[in-house]
Amino acid sequence: MDLTPIWLTLKLAGITTVLLLIIGLPVAWWLSKGRSFIKVILEAIITMPLVLPPSVLGFYLLLAFSPEHGVGKWLQQAFNIQFVFSFQGLALASVIYSMPFMMGPIKSALQQLPVSLSQASYSLGKSKWQTFTKVLVPNIKPSLLTAIVLTFAHTLGEFGVVLMIGGNIPGVTRVASIAVYDSVGQMDYSTANAYSLILFSITFILVISVFIFNKYRLKSPLE
Amino acid sequence: MISIDIEKKLKVYQGQRLLKIAAEFPTGSIIKIHGPSGAGKTTFLKIIAGFIQPENGKIVADKVTWLDTSAKIILAPQKRKAGFVFQDYALFPNMTVQQHLEYATKDGAWIKRLLAIGKLETLITHKPEHLSGGQQQRLAILRALAIKPKLLLMDEPFSALDADMKTGLINDLRSFFKDQGTTVLIVSHNQQELEDLADRELIIDTNFHE
Numbered sequence: 001m002d003l004t005p006i007w008l009t010l011k012l013a014g015i016t017t018v019l020l021l022i023i024g025l026p027v028a029w030w031l032s033k034g035r036s037f038i039k040v041i042l043e044a045i046i047t048m049p050l051v052l053p054p055s056v057l058g059f060y061l062l063l064a065f066s067p068e069h070g071v072g073k074w075l076q077q078a079f080n081i082q083f084v085f086s087f088q089g090l091a092l093a094s095v096i097y098s099m100p101f102m103m104g105p106i107k108s109a110l111q112q113l114p115v116s117l118s119q120a121s122y123s124l125g126k127s128k129w130q131t132f133t134k135v136l137v138p139n140i141k142p143s144l145l146t147a148i149v150l151t152f153a154h155t156l157g158e159f160g161v162v163l164m165i166g167g168n169i170p171g172v173t174r175v176a177s178i179a180v181y182d183s184v185g186q187m188d189y190s191t192a193n194a195y196s197l198i199l200f201s202i203t204f205i206l207v208i209s210v211f212i213f214n215k216y217r218l219k220s221p222l223e
Numbered sequence: 224m225i226s227i228d229i230e231k232k233l234k235v236y237q238g239q240r241l242l243k244i245a246a247e248f249p250t251g252s253i254i255k256i257h258g259p260s261g262a263g264k265t266t267f268l269k270i271i272a273g274f275i276q277p278e279n280g281k282i283v284a285d286k287v288t289w290l291d292t293s294a295k296i297i298l299a300p301q302k303r304k305a306g307f308v309f310q311d312y313a314l315f316p317n318m319t320v321q322q323h324l325e326y327a328t329k330d331g332a333w334i335k336r337l338l339a340i341g342k343l344e345t346l347i348t349h350k351p352e353h354l355s356g357g358q359q360q361r362l363a364i365l366r367a368l369a370i371k372p373k374l375l376l377m378d379e380p381f382s383a384l385d386a387d388m389k390t391g392l393i394n395d396l397r398s399f400f401k402d403q404g405t406t407v408l409i410v411s412h413n414q415q416e417l418e419d420l421a422d423r424e425l426i427i428d429t430n431f432h433e
Contacts, residue, residue, distance in 0.1 A: 116313035119274045122300040123307040124327045124370055134326065138317035 001194050004171050005179035009199075012087070012162075012175060013155040016094040017102075020151050023095070024102040029132055031103070032110035047104075049097045058164025061093050065165070083165070090166045090173055097161045101150040109143030110136060142214045149210040153203045224250055225374060225406055229270055229280030229290075233263050242266060242277075246425060250285065250373075253400060253407045255421035257414050262427045264410045265310065268376040271408070272307050273300035284374060306372030308380045310410075312363040314351040320362055321347040327369035337365040340395045342388075356383040361392065368399065375400075377409045381416070393420050 031039055049057055065072040065083035075081045083089035113136060121131040137144070159177040166173030168182060176195050183192035228245040242263035248254055256264055269275040271282060273289065276297065282290040289298045315323060320343050324334045338344045341361040351359055360383040367375060381389045397420060400407055408425075411417055 114311065114313065116309045116311055117315060119269075119272070119300070120307065120309060120313040120315070120366070121326075122274070123272055123305060123367070125301050125304050126326075127301060135315050135317070139315070 001191055002170075002179075005174050005176045005195065006198055008087075008171070008174065009156055009176040010202075012090055012094055013152045015091050016098055016155045017148055017152045019091070019095050020098060020102040021148065024099070024106055024147070025137070028103050028106035029110055029136070032107045046099050050100045054097065054158070054160025055164055057097060058093065058161040061089075061096070061161070061165045065089060065092075085165075085167045085169060085173060087166075087172055090162050090175070093161045093165045094155050094158060097158060098151045098154050101154045102147045105143040105147040105150065106140065109140035113139060145213060146210055149206050153206050156199055156203055224248070225271075225282070225284045227271065227280075227282050229267075229277040229282065231263070231266060231270060231275070231277040231280075233261075233266060235261065242427075244425075244427065248406055248408070248423065250406055251400070251404045252423055253421045254409070254423040254425050255417050256408055256410045256425045256427060257412065258427035260412070264427050265378050267427060268307070268378055268408060268410060271303075271374070272305045272376055273298060273303050303374075304370060304372060306367035306370060306375040306405075308363050308367045308375070308377040310378040310382075312351070312359045314359055314362060314366075316351055319348050319350055320354070323362060323366050324369050327366055328371075333369065333371075337368060340368075340392070340399070341365045342391075357385065357388060360384060361388075364392070364396075371403055373403075373405060375405050375407045377407065379410055379412065381411075393417075396420070 031043060062084060064070065065075070067073055067076040067082055067084060072083065075083065081088065083092055117135055117139070118131050121135045122128075126134070157177060158175070159181070162173065162175055163178055163181075166175075166178075168174050168178050174182070176199050180192045180195045180199075183189070183195065224247060226247045229243070231242045232239045233242050244267060256267070258264055266275060270277050270280070271289075277290075277292065279292050280290055281288070281292070284303070287298075288294075288296050289303050290296060315326070318326060320338070321334070324337060328334060335344075338347065341364065343358060343361060343365070346354065346358060349358075351362070354362065360380065364377070364380055367377070381392070384392065399405070409417060409421065
């Protein structure tokens with residue numbers, strides 16, 4: 001059995017999770033503070049992938065990044081970057097598609113922290129950034145862990161979006177979920193079963209680990 | 224000298240009420256603030272600290288304008304550096320007693336003295352969840368003192384302390400305030416409390432008067 005789709009899937013999930021962590025923490029922090037019309041719109045956009053059919057999202061990303069016109073053409077000509085049918089395209093689509101899984105738990109945890117924690121830190125002369133990194137983030141560790149694992153696990157199981165924007169190029173965009181579909185199409189049930197079992201096992205171990213870890217090690221002291 | 228003249232609309236059941244306070248406090252004075260629940264005592268302290276903005280007002284502390292709504296001057300809480308003891312303590316769950324004080328100051332000798340004042344020397348590795356209510360309250364006071372504030376705002380700071388601990392701590396605080404020339408505003412629900420510590424009194428009710 002060719003393990004390349006599994007490694008490609010893990011690589012995609014890892015990159016997506018790291019990128020979303022970098023983007024998600026500050027954005028979730030900003031969204032958690034107060035409400036405004038812009039925030040409501042942004043939150044709705046971030047939440048859309050939860051309810052939108054993945055093929056719809058994939059279709060629009062395909063159109064947006066097509067090298068034939070618009071943004072895709074400009075990226076191709078100016079930077080020689082192609083998002084369609086490439087690994088970077090998969091990463092971009094995964095970041096967009098998995099965004100609510102990273103943002104949701106972090107934003108909700110930040111909102112639940114008493115506002116007096118930030119105020120206490122400010123009264124000691126600490127900046128907003130110092131308060132965020134030294135006080136707020138360390139006190140949402142369980143939710144942060146949940147967000148990281150959910151994002152990683154969700155990216156492992158992506159299908160519609162990656163198929164639309166990445167296609168099925170072996171070694172480049174043929175991730176495990178597509179390899180399963182492809183194997184079934186070729187009536188190769190044993191290979192489909194092997195890929196499925198590996199995906200199932202990784203996801204199950206990840207999810208059960210976070211439950212155990214949060215229950216015994218990282219239970220929020222604010223609870 | 225701290226001079227305060229503020230107006231803030233408070234949300235109350237079925238409407239709004241105006242919190243209007245004008246007062247001047249000499250540097251080094253200790254002021255006890257009391258009044259009925261919901262009168263706006265905590266809001267008043269938070270306005271001074273810069274956590275809440277009033278609709279109209281001016282606050283000048285030692286000739287520095289902290290707030291002037293007409294001139295659109297709003298000094299950030301970080302610049303005001305008023306020590307604040309929160310009613311809910313607002314301790315950081317991720318930090319030990321020692322780390323709380325180290326977060327506020329790098330002065331090791333001062334941290335040692337604070338720990339002695341609060342009688343928390345043996346608990347430096349404990350996080351708030353492993354401290355009693357009284358110990359948490361003392362840590363909240365010590366953390367606010369750690370920055371040696373010129374103005375200290377205390378919201379029900381002794382409510383969880385037993386009588387002996389309270390008397391001892393108040394004696395230590397009195398000498399600290401005198402040494403540092405700290406101006407202190409203490410909210411207390413008990414009108415008889417702190418009579419031997421405070422030298423002034425501010426009553427906040429629906430009709431403010433000093």
